[in-house]
Amino acid sequence: MSARSDEILDAAERLVRRAGYAAVSTRAVAEAVGIRAASLHHHYPTKSDLGEALAARYTDRFLEELGSPDAARHHPEGPIALYCDAFRQSYKRDGALCLCGVLGAEVQSLPTPVADQARVFFKRNLNWLTEALRRPGKPPPHRDAVRILASLEGAMMMASALEDASVLDTVCEDLSALQNA
Amino acid sequence: MSARSDEILDAAERLVRRAGYAAVSTRAVAEAVGIRAASLHHHYPTKSDLGEALAARYTDRFLEELGSPDAARHHPEGPIALYCDAFRQSYKRDGALCLCGVLGAEVQSLPTPVADQARVFFKRNLNWLTEALRRPGKPPPHRDAVRILASLEGAMMMASALEDASVLDTVCEDLSALQNA
DNA sequence: GTCTATAATTTGATAGAC
DNA sequence: GTCTATCAAATTATAGAC
Numbered sequence: 001m002s003a004r005s006d007e008i009l010d011a012a013e014r015l016v017r018r019a020g021y022a023a024v025s026t027r028a029v030a031e032a033v034g035i036r037a038a039s040l041h042h043h044y045p046t047k048s049d050l051g052e053a054l055a056a057r058y059t060d061r062f063l064e065e066l067g068s069p070d071a072a073r074h075h076p077e078g079p080i081a082l083y084c085d086a087f088r089q090s091y092k093r094d095g096a097l098c099l100c101g102v103l104g105a106e107v108q109s110l111p112t113p114v115a116d117q118a119r120v121f122f123k124r125n126l127n128w129l130t131e132a133l134r135r136p137g138k139p140p141p142h143r144d145a146v147r148i149l150a151s152l153e154g155a156m157m158m159a160s161a162l163e164d165a166s167v168l169d170t171v172c173e174d175l176s177a178l179q180n181a
Numbered sequence: 182m183s184a185r186s187d188e189i190l191d192a193a194e195r196l197v198r199r200a201g202y203a204a205v206s207t208r209a210v211a212e213a214v215g216i217r218a219a220s221l222h223h224h225y226p227t228k229s230d231l232g233e234a235l236a237a238r239y240t241d242r243f244l245e246e247l248g249s250p251d252a253a254r255h256h257p258e259g260p261i262a263l264y265c266d267a268f269r270q271s272y273k274r275d276g277a278l279c280l281c282g283v284l285g286a287e288v289q290s291l292p293t294p295v296a297d298q299a300r301v302f303f304k305r306n307l308n309w310l311t312e313a314l315r316r317p318g319k320p321p322p323h324r325d326a327v328r329i330l331a332s333l334e335g336a337m338m339m340a341s342a343l344e345d346a347s348v349l350d351t352v353c354e355d356l357s358a359l360q361n362a
Numbered sequence: 363g364t365c366t367a368t369a370a371t372t373t374g375a376t377a378g379a380c
Numbered sequence: 381g382t383c384t385a386t387c388a389a390a391t392t393a394t395a396g397a398c
Contacts, residue, residue, distance in 0.1 A: 004363080019290030023203035025391060039364045041393065097286070101335075104342035105278070105286035109200030115342075122343055146339070146351050147332070154282075154335025158327070161285035161296075162303055170327050185381080206373060220382045222375065 005043045005053075007033050012054050017096035020106055021051055021114065048111035051103075055117035058099045062086070063124055069131035077176070079132040080148065084172035087152045091168055097156035104153070125149055148175055186224045186234075188214050193235050198277035201287055202232055202295065229292035232284075236298035239280045243267070244305055250312035258357070260313040261329065265353035268333045272349055278337035285334070306330055329356055 011032035015024045026047050030040040044050035066072065066086055072079040091097060100121035107115050129145035155171035158164075192213035196205045207228050211221040225231035247253065247267055253260040272278060281302035288296050310326035336352035339345075 002363090020201055020203055020287035022201055023287060023290035026393085027391075035363090036365060037392085038366080038394080042363060045393085047392065096289075100342075101338065102286045104338045105283045106201035106204060107342045109204035118342055122339055143351050143355065146336075146348055147355050150335035150339050150348065150352050151328070151332045152335065153338055154331035154333065155327075157282065157285045157334055157338070158303055158331050161281075161288045161299055167327055167331065170324050171331050174324065174328050183381090207375085208373070216381090217383060218374080219376080219384080223381060226375085228374065 002043070004033075004035075008040060008043055008050070009054050009057055012050055013058065013099060014094070014096070016051075016054065017094065017099050017102055020102055022106060022109055026050065048113055051111065051114035052117050055100060055103060055114060055121065059117070059121040059124060062090070062121070063128060066128060069128050069134075072132040073134075079129075080178075081172075081176045083129065083132070083148065084152065084175055087156065088168060088172055091156055091159065092165065097160045098153060101153045101156055105157070122149065151175060183224070185214075185216075189221060189224055189231070190235050190238055193231055194239065194280060195275070195277070197232075197235065198275065198280050198283055201283055203287060203290055207231065229294055232292065232295035233298050236281060236284060236295060236302065240298070240302040240305060243271070243302070244309060247309060250309050250315075253313040254315075260310075261359075262353075262357045264310065264313070264329065265333065265356055268337065269349060269353055272337055272340065273346065278341045279334060282334045282337055286338070303330065332356060 008029060012024070012029045015028060015032065026040055026044075027037045029050070030037045033040070040050075044053065066083070069079070072082050075082045087098065100118045103110060103114065103118040104122070107118060110118070126142070126145045126149060129148055130140050130142050133141045133144050135141075151171050152168075152175075155168045159167040189210060193205070193210045196210060196213065207221055207225075208218045210231070211218045214221070221231075225234065247264070250260070253263050256263045268279065281299045284291060284295065284299035285303070288299060291299070307323070307326045307330060310329055311321050311323050314322045314325050316322075332352050333349075333356075336349045340348040
């Protein structure tokens with residue numbers, strides 16, 4: 001993975017998170033990097049290859065930033081607040097919703113490898129949440145994980161569509177409050 | 182609005198809800214109807230016109246099916262259950278997520294009139310929910326409305342991406358239960 | 363690794379006959 | 381209202397020079 005390959009993913013991520021996979025051309029990504037389309041295809045032979053690498057890196061990075069579910073359990077404000085903040089920071093830092101939220105909405109028109117990588121994001125996040133919320137002597141809280149991730153994905157989509165970040169803040173506050181109930 | 186114009190919107194809705202706006206060509210819509218692309222452009226001069234009419238009809242129909250917020254308040258299972266069922270039925274009947282959830286995820290690459298119509302869906306739904314959940318002597322529950330709609334939109338996206346309708350069911354059940362708390 | 367050049371296809375859209 | 385024919389532009393991708 002060369003520096004240039006990473007630069008290409010950076011540009012692709014910025015564009016796809018705002019416009020969607022189908023609406024972003026390999027040419028547009030190349031232009032954003034400052035190279036020709038033919039050069040981009042040297043790093044990623046097909047658009048599908050680019051999309052797959054993009055989703056995989058996004059997922060790896062996101063989970064890396066989260067840290068271990070075990071550490072999250074001992075976070076002073078609780079695992080839900082920590083998890084919400086990861087999305088909130090990502091949304092505010094990049095001014096765009098979750099890459100895999102975007103891909104998930106157009107999953108039926110994605111090349112199979114890209115769709116599969118988007119699914120991996122959701123599965124790994126659900127596993128992380130289930131682990132972080134687990135309480136001794138109780139069954140794994142899978143339903144809570146589903147509810148939390150779905151709320152956050154929907155909140156980011158609506159915040160982006162309505163150009164109103166307070167939608168995400170509202171949902172995050174209510175999710176954190178619920179935890180203490 | 183001729184019968185043919187409506188047929189075109191039917192086909193467009195089916196395709197866009199599965200693949201996204203950018204991934205669906207006017208030719209593909211025309212083919213699904215059984216006419217030529219030139220004939221489609223007679224009914225909707227541009228793709229943007231088609232998208233705008235599509236989102237507007239979707240919103241009108243959805244709110245019509247919901248009925249009045251006042252009637253929902255007196256529903257035997259409560260307004261939240263009624264609202265959740267509207268999305269659940271739509272998801273199962275059409276095998277696809279909310280049209281405006283799809284459009285919302287790619288809002289930055291949509292023609293302005295289409296993006297605006299997608300926003301109208303969210304605003305009208307938030308107003309409906311706020312009204313249906315209102316309780317005398319209390320401030321309008323705008324936050325609850327945001328939380329509920331965001332949860333449902335995210336749940337549909339995830340159900341579609343993971344090809345697992347139980348995600349939507351789980352979220353609906355938890356939303357209804359919360360109401361009684 | 364990047365470029366120019368180019369191929370093959372698709373796309374949104376129009377002109378004009380019927 | 382629908383068609384054939386056509387267009388200009390964009391898109392994904394490849395060949396081959398440097």
